[in-house]
Each structure stands twice: as C-alpha cells, then as structure tokens.
Amino acid sequence: MAQMQFWDAVRRAHDEEMARDPMVIVMGEDVGVAGGTYKATNGLYDSYGAERVIDTPISENSFVGIATGASMLGVRPVVEIMSVNFAWLAMDQLFNSAAKIRYMSGGQFTCPVVVRSPGGTAHQLAAQHSARMEKVFMGIAGLRVVTPSNPKQAYGLLKSAIRCADPVFINEHERMYNLAGEVPDEEYFHPLEGSEVARPGRDITLFGYNISVHWCLAAAEKLAKQGIEAEVVDLYALNPLDREGIKASVSKTHRAVIVEEAEAPVGVGSEVMAIINEECFWELDAPPARVSAVNTPIPYAHNLEDLVIPDEDDVVAKALEVLGRG
Amino acid sequence: MDSDLRKKLLREMLFSRRFEEQCYQDYQVRKIGGFLHLYPGQEACAHGVMAAARPGEDYVITGYRDHVHALVCGVPAKEVMAELYGKATGSSGGFGGSMHIFDASKHFMGGYALVGGPFPLAAGLAMALKMQEREEIAICFLGDAANNQGTFHETLNMASVWKLPVLFICENNLYGIGTAIERSTAELDQWKRVAPYNIPAAWTDGQDVEAVYAAAQTAVNHVRTERTPYFLELKTYRFRGHSMSDGGAYRSKDEVEEWRKKDPLEVLLDRMVDDGQFTREEFAAWDEEILSEIEDEIVPFAEESPLPDPADLTRYVYVEDDPWVHGGPDAQGGA
Numbered sequence: 009m010a011q012m013q014f015w016d017a018v019r020r021a022h023d024e025e026m027a028r029d030p031m032v033i034v035m036g037e038d039v040g041v042a043g044g045t046y047k048a049t050n051g052l053y054d055s056y057g058a059e060r061v062i063d064t065p066i067s068e069n070s071f072v073g074i075a076t077g078a079s080m081l082g083v084r085p086v087v088e089i090m091s092v093n094f095a096w097l098a099m100d101q102l103f104n105s106a107a108k109i110r111y112m113s114g115g116q117f118t119c120p121v122v123v124r125s126p127g128g129t130a131h132q133l134a135a136q137h138s139a140r141m142e143k144v145f146m147g148i149a150g151l152r153v154v155t156p157s158n159p160k161q162a163y164g165l166l167k168s169a170i171r172c173a174d175p176v177f178i179n180e181h182e183r184m185y186n187l188a189g190e191v192p193d194e195e196y197f198h199p200l201e202g203s204e205v206a207r208p209g210r211d212i213t214l215f216g217y218n219i220s221v222h223w224c225l226a227a228a229e230k231l232a233k234q235g236i237e238a239e240v241v242d243l244y245a246l247n248p249l250d251r252e253g254i255k256a257s258v259s260k261t262h263r264a265v266i267v268e269e270a271e272a273p274v275g276v277g278s279e280v281m282a283i284i285n286e287e288c289f290w291e292l293d294a295p296p297a298r299v300s301a302v303n304t305p306i307p308y309a310h311n312l313e314d315l316v317i318p319d320e321d322d323v324v325a326k327a328l329e330v331l332g333r334g
Numbered sequence: 335m336d337s338d339l340r341k342k343l344l345r346e347m348l349f350s351r352r353f354e355e356q357c358y359q360d361y362q363v364r365k366i367g368g369f370l371h372l373y374p375g376q377e378a379c380a381h382g383v384m385a386a387a388r389p390g391e392d393y394v395i396t397g398y399r400d401h402v403h404a405l406v407c408g409v410p411a412k413e414v415m416a417e418l419y420g421k422a423t424g425s426s427g428g429f430g431g432s433m434h435i436f437d438a439s440k441h442f443m444g445g446y447a448l449v450g451g452p453f454p455l456a457a458g459l460a461m462a463l464k465m466q467e468r469e470e471i472a473i474c475f476l477g478d479a480a481n482n483q484g485t486f487h488e489t490l491n492m493a494s495v496w497k498l499p500v501l502f503i504c505e506n507n508l509y510g511i512g513t514a515i516e517r518s519t520a521e522l523d524q525w526k527r528v529a530p531y532n533i534p535a536a537w538t539d540g541q542d543v544e545a546v547y548a549a550a551q552t553a554v555n556h557v558r559t560e561r562t563p564y565f566l567e568l569k570t571y572r573f574r575g576h577s578m579s580d581g582g583a584y585r586s587k588d589e590v591e592e593w594r595k596k597d598p599l600e601v602l603l604d605r606m607v608d609d610g611q612f613t614r615e616e617f618a619a620w621d622e623e624i625l626s627e628i629e630d631e632i633v634p635f636a637e638e639s640p641l642p643d644p645a646d647l648t649r650y651v652y653v654e655d656d657p658w659v660h661g662g663p664d665a666q667g668g669a
Contacts, residue, residue: 031465059465065495070454070488077458080443081393083465104448105455113436113444114427115650150651152659168661173653197662 009192015185017159018048018124021166022086024195026056029084032170035062035075036088045090046126046185068094072123073101076175079121080109084170092127092179093139106175107150118173124166128219128269129306129317130182138306140270142179142218146246146279152200153247155179157221159189161244164198172200179246181219201245203253209239212263212327215254215280217243220267220299220318227267227323238327246276254280255287263330264296267323272300299326335544337611343385343543344602344612345620347377350402351599352624353411356633357401357418357432361578365637366418368431369447371399375541375573378598379505380406380475382546383566386554387473387501393441393459395452396475398433399572400445403475407442409435411628412635421639428642429650441470449510450483452476453502457493460500464561471557472500478524478567479510490531493563501557502528503550504567505540511576512584525567533563540568541596544605571596 012020025032038045040053040063053061064071068089075085089095095102106119129138146153152174156162162180169176206221207228216224221242228238241257243249258264264284266277277298284296302316328334335343354372361370373380376399384394384406396403404414409425417424418432426436436444443459446452456474463470480486481504493500504524508515521527525535534556538549546568553566571593575582582590606612657663 033465062496065488065491067484067488067492070457070485070492073451073454073485074458074461074489074492077395077443077455077460078462078465079458080455081459081462081466083458083462100448100451101454104451105446109444110653111650112426112430112434113438113650114424114429116426116436116438117443118653152652168658171662172658173656174659197658197665199661199665200659 009190011188012159012191013185014159014162014187014189015047017163017191018166019050019052021163021170022049022052023055025167025170026052026060031082032084032086033060033062034086034088035064035071037064037066037090039063039088044088048124048185049088068097069101072098073105075121076101076106076109076119079119080117084120086122086124086166086170089123089125091137091182092125092141093137095123095125095141098123102151102175102177103148107148111150119175120173121175122166122169122178124178124180126180126182126185128181128183129313132308132310132313133306134308135305140301142246143270143275145177145179146276148247150175151247152176153179154200154245155218156244157216157218157242159187160191160196161198163191164196165200165244167195168197168200171197176200179218184219198244201248201250203250204242204244205239205257206242207238207240209237210261211237212265212331213239213241213257213261214323214327215241215243215264215266217246217276218269220269223318223320223323224267226320227327230320230324231327236327236331243276243280249279249283251283251287254283258284258288259291262291262293265323265326265330266296266298267318268298268300269317270301271303272298273303275300294330294332297326297330299323335547339385340602340606340611343381344599344606346406347381347543347599347602348620349411349624350377350381350405352621352628353405354401356628358574358578360418360633366432367420368433369398370432370578371576372574373399373402373572375593375597376505376507376570377402378543378546379503379540379568379570382543383473383475383503383550385547386550388470390440392470393443393463393472394475395443395456395459395472396445397449397452397477397480398445398447399477400433400435403445404435404437404442407437408440409437409442412632413437415632415636416639419636419639420641421636422642423635423639450476450480450485453480453485453489456500456502457489457498460493460498461496463499469558471554473503474500475503475505477510478504478506478508478515479518481524481527482510482519490528490533490563494531494533497562499557499561500563501553502563502565504565505570506567507570507572509576509585512580514584523567525565528565533565535565535567537567537569540570541598542601543598544602
C-alpha cells in the first residue's frame with residue numbers, strides 16, 4: 009500500500025484501463041499535450057497518442073455528446089470537464105442523451121461514458137468557478153454519480169466507472185488533487201453504490217461526501233475530546249444514495265448531521281434528511297440537522313468567501329446543538 | 335436511375351406516405367399519444383439518401399420526425415406502429431414512442447427530441463467507427479432549424495478537425511416549428527454555413543428523389559472513401575404541420591398548394607409515366623396493396639400487441655446486475 013496523491017491515483021486508473029482496453033479513450037480540454045489542468049491525465053498522451061488522448065476544443069456540450077455517441081458503439085470514453093462550472097453547458101447531452109438513451113430505447117443501447125469534473129470552492133475563484141453542482145447531477149435517473157473523498161476512492165471509483173456499462177459522473181474537488189493517501193498496490197475496484205464508515209462512533213452520525221468528509225473527520229476528533237463519539241459516514245455514491253447505510257448508522261447513533269459544501273436548498277442534506285424520515289424516523293432522538301454553505305453565489309473577497317463555506321467548527325457546533333449541548 | 339430503382343423508390347415512398355397518413359388518423363382517435371411529427375412531403379430525402387447508402391449497415395440517427403428514417407433502415411413497419419401505440423412489441427418496447435424509435439439490429443440509432451442533439455451523437459458514432467476501423471459510416475438527418483443550435487457548429491468543427499466519417503443531411507423544410515427560416519436564420523442556404531469548417535457541402539432539390547440519390551451518391555462515396563465529413567442540404571417542404579398540434583397559421587394555403595405541386599411521389603411518377611416505365615393504373619394498384627397491408631397487418635399488430643409489462647417500469651434505467659457497480663466480479667459482498 010503506497011502513499012499517492014489524488015491526481016496521481018486518477019492518472020493511474022486511466023493508465024491501467026487504457027493499457028488494458030484499446031477502446032478506452034480520454035477527451036477534454038488540455039488533457040493531452042498540456043497534461044491536464046490538475047495532472048490527472050499527465051503522461052497519457054505520450055503513452056497512447058493523440059487518437060486516444062484527445063484535446064478538445066472548448067465545446068463542452070458537444071464533446072460530451074460525441075463521447076456519448078461513441079459509447080453507444082462500444083467505446084469507453086473518459087471525459088474530463090475542466091471545471092464543473094463548465095459542465096452546466098454539457099447538461100443537455102449528459103441528461104437528455106447519456107442518461108436516457110438506454111431507457112428510451114427499451115434497453116437496446118447503453119452509454120458507458122464517464123465524465124469527471126472538479127467542483128467546489130478553491131481560493132477566491134469567484135462565482136463562476138466555484139460551483140458545487142452535485143445536487144443537480146444526483147437527481148437525474150439513469151446517471152450514476154460518485155464523489156471520491158480520498159486517493160483510494162479516486163482510483164477505485166474511476167476503475168469501476170470505466171468498466172460499468174452505465175454513464176457515470178465523477179464529482180472531484182479542485183482543492184483535493186494534492187491530497188495524499190494510501191492506494192492499494194494491486195488493482196482495486198471501488199463499488200459505485202453504498203457508503204463507508206470513515207470513523208465508527210455511537211453518539212451521532214456526521215454524513216459527509218467528498219471534501220466535507222474531511223471536515224467531519226476533523227470535527228469528530230474535536231468532539232472526541234469532549235467525550236463524544238461521532239460516527240463519520242462517507243457518502244461516496246450520490247446517485248443512488250445508500251439508503252441502507254444511512255438507516256444503519258442513524259439506527260445506531262439516533263442523531264444525524266449532514267455536512268455539505270453546497271448551499272442547502274435541494275441538496276444532499278435535504279435528500280439524506282428525506283431518507284432518514286422515510287427509513288428510520290422513529291430511531292431519532294433529535295431532529296436531524298445540516299451544515300451547508302450560505303445561499304449565495306460565491307463572493308471573491310476572501311473574508312466573504314470564508315463566511316460562505318462551512319468548516320469543521322461549524323460541524324462541531326451543529327453536532328453539539330443536535331446533542332442538546334449547544 | 336434505372337427503371338427498377340425508380341420503381342423500388344416510388345413504391346417505398348408511397349408506403350411511407352400511407353404509413354404516415356395512417357398515423358395521422360390513429361392520432362385523431364387517440365390510439366397514438368404524445369407528440370406526432372409526420373413526414374409527408376419530405377419522402378425523397380430519406381429514401382433518396384439511403385438508396386445511396388447501406389440501410390441496416392450504416393449507422394443512422396435523426397430527430398423526432400423519425401418514422402420514415404426508421405423504415406428506410408429496415409425497421410419493420412409493424413414494430414414502428416406498435417411503438418406509436420405504446421406497445422411492448424414496439425421498436426423501443428413502448429419506452430420511446432414516436433420521437434424515440436430505435437432499432438439496434440438495423441443500426442438505427444434513434445430519434446431524438448432535442449433539436450440539434452443528434453449532431454454530436456452522430457460524430458461520436460463516427461468516432462467509434464473510425465477507432466474500430468470499420469467501413470460503415472454515420473449518417474445524421476436533421477432539419478434546417480437544428481443548424482441554429484450550438485451543437486451544429488461545435489460538432490462540424492470537431493468532425494472536421496478529427497476527420498470523422500459522418501454524413502450530415504440537412505432536410506431544409508423552410509420552417510423551425512412555426513417560424514419561417516427567413517425570420518430566424520441569417521443565411522438561407524444551409525450548405526453555405528458549413529464552409530468555415532472546411533467540410534465539403536452541396537445542395538439539391540429535395541423533392542426529386544433522383545436528384546437526391548445522385549447527390550447522396552457523391553456524398554456517401556466521399557465519406558466512405560475519404561473517411562471525412564460531408565454536408566448535403568436538401569431543399570424540401572412538409573405538407574402537414576410541424577406536429578399534430580400545429581394550427582398552420584404561419585404559412586399560407588397558397589404556399590402549401592404550390593409545394594404540393596412538387597410532391598416527391600408525383601414528381602417521380604410523372605417522369606416514369608412520361609418515360610413509359612409505369613402507369614397510373616399500376617400505381618393505384620400498389621396503393622391498394624399498401625393500404626391493405628397497413629389495414630390488415632400493421633395496424634392489427636399494433637392494436638393486438640400487449641402493453642409493456644409494469645414489472646419492467648424501472649428495468650432499463652440502469653444496466654441490470656452490472657458487476658462493476660459492486661466492485662467487480664471478484665468482489666465479495668461489496669466494500
């Protein structure tokens with residue numbers, strides 16, 4: 009088990025799958041000659057050439073559509089959209105084509121296309137480069153959505169997504185590409201459904217995904233110093249969400265806080281709360297709560313940006329409130 | 335064009351005309367639901383082009399006015415009709431309807447309801463064919479109004495840069511839904527809009543199936559041998575409204591009547607009669623046969639077929655039992 013940075017784990021998954029299957033290709037802006045904005049495709053152009061590592065023009069909707077069309081005939085495209093903000097432009101092809109072709113053809117065609125894109129707030133990138141769009145993608149039937157919180161997941165989720173016959177959207181994070189973590193030396197396939205207990209506990213469940221898992225883990229450390237054993241559940245799959253995993257943890261701890269980097273309306277938090285209501289309402293000792301961003305576009309000034317985005321201390325405060333110790 | 339091919343095309347176009355008219359009738363009595371976009375007037379386009387291509391082998395994709403494109407690719411008419419009836423025996427099992435006819439076995443890659451949506455999908459099919467070193471081509475049939483979408487420009491650009499074997503057929507019927515082309519589009523000649531992308535482009539009379547066939551031979555031959563894109567504009571007209579909910583207020587009766595004089599069936603039939611190859615009596619006899627086939631076989635098949643099984647409601651949302659969802663075939667009980 010070697011330490012590996014997030015970007016390198018993504019690169020390794022590409023490399024292994026491209027070496028195995030000549031139908032696996034990579035497409036996106038600057039993925040080839042330039043090596044990828046976050047280095048996630050670094051070196052692939054030299055190994056596999058321009059025919060399989062395709063630098064696209066800045067035409068997000070149509071290159072996602074081209075990848076989708078190619079996938080209908082057995083190509084396995086992995087598309088990088090440089091920033092999730094630009095993925096708004098590709099929603100037509102992703103939602104109207106990739107997510108629906110299997111269904112509306114009565115199962116005759118599948119679209120095994122993978123779209124990876126980093127979202128989230130980085131540092132002073134302002135309103136049009138700081139979107140947290142997972143809430144939009146996770147509501148589309150036919151499109152699987154996963155979001156890795158560490159290099160092992162980044163590697164294993166991409167490996168599985170490339171081989172899965174369904175279209176998969178992988179929500180990465182601009183601030184996490186240099187995150188280091190252990191990745192198995194041997195080939196590893198992470199499930200595309202389910203959730204993981206990132207830290208076991210008994211007093212309260214902190215649900216996180218992607219970057220907010222790290223805020224939850226940091227908050228759990230601080231809570232432990234107050235004698236509170238928080239369980240951290242990593243929702244690496246956002247569509248479908250892991251109803252059983254959510255139910256199991258809440259049935260154990262009886263309290264829940266959902267932590268998301270996105271603004272609250274129509275988000276992961278509201279959806280997890282709905283699942284808790286539907287699956288295990290009578291297990292609750294207190295109303296579930298959520299920690300979310302302030303509902304604004306992201307401001308540029310660093311002091312304002314800091315105000316918008318939650319952090320581990322917000323998680324601690326909310327957990328104490330739910331525990332009746334706030 | 336020799337007499338045999340003329341006869342074949344005339345017969346097939348007549349079948350398509352009568353099929354669509356049957357749809358019109360069945361929609362009026364609500365046997366067909368949803369939106370319905372009919373093809374009469376434009377038959378020479380799909381039939382002429384595919385006569386020059388390889389139906390059932392080349393990969394065809396189109397918009398929502400898709401019944402006849404499916405038929406020319408060899409999708410059985412009764413399965414198209416059953417799809418319109420929302421039946422399990424339909425070409426998409428009742429999951430698609432009029433706008434989403436699909437048939438993998440005939441390489442008919444579907445009808446799509448977002449205007450301009452199939453452009454990139456077509457280029458993607460061509461990319462796959464190129465990667466797999468196959469000799470089939472991708473053929474994308476869309477209307478003039480689709481050329482006002484970004485996907486038109488984006489896709490032409492990439493198809494040209496990447497040298498993809500895709501043939502774009504523009505059926506210019508002069509209207510985008512209910513808005514005339516001159517009110518929506520700066521350049522009326524659609525083939526001229528392709529020049530900046532360094533893709534060869536041509537146009538011809540879309541009411542004359544022989545002209546379409548000749549132009550399509552050049553077009554198909556280019557894409558098949560050069561393995562690069564080509565764009566062919568066909569000037570045509572739809573006799574009925576955009577869809578069944580179209581009141582027709584945006585165009586005059588005189589205009590429609592003028593175009594009806596250029597009915598593609600009549601254009602070809604007149605020529606064949608003049609050349610002594612066919613008679614109007616023979617044509618009328620065909621018509622009887624076709625109407626009987628539709629009435630006695632195609633409609634009853636659709637009528638009598640079962641509805642889709644409610645148990646299949648969620649069956650095609652995701653691939654069933656894909657092992658990679660759970661960590662691969664060697665995984666033991668997931669994570």
